[in-house]
Amino acid sequence: MAIVAICPYFKKSEGKRAFCEICTLNFKDAKMRNDFVSLYCASFDYKNCTVCKASDAYYNRKDKVSENENECEEII
Numbered sequence: 001m002a003i004v005a006i007c008p009y010f011k012k013s014e015g016k017r018a019f020c021e022i023c024t025l026n027f028k029d030a031k032m033r034n035d036f037v038s039l040y041c042a043s044f045d046y047k048n049c050t051v052c053k054a055s056d057a058y059y060n061r062k063d064k065v066s067e068n069e070n071e072c073e074e075i076i
Helices: 030-041 050-075
Strands: 010-014 017-020 024-026
Touching: 010 030, 017 030
Parallel strands: none
Antiparallel strands: 010 017, 017 024
């Protein structure tokens, strides 16, 4: 059964694994993976997932670095 993900970082799931943009989650079995994906990746509750929070923090940090680099180039 195909999973329709709402989380922007979710890539796919197969077997015992869920593939996100920044990591691969390995579960004990496919049911455990399905339960997790249903609870977070395919739900509007995805913002409560620690992987989503880590991804958001990474991209926010990366955006700030890019903005600072652009500011320095403009000053020079």
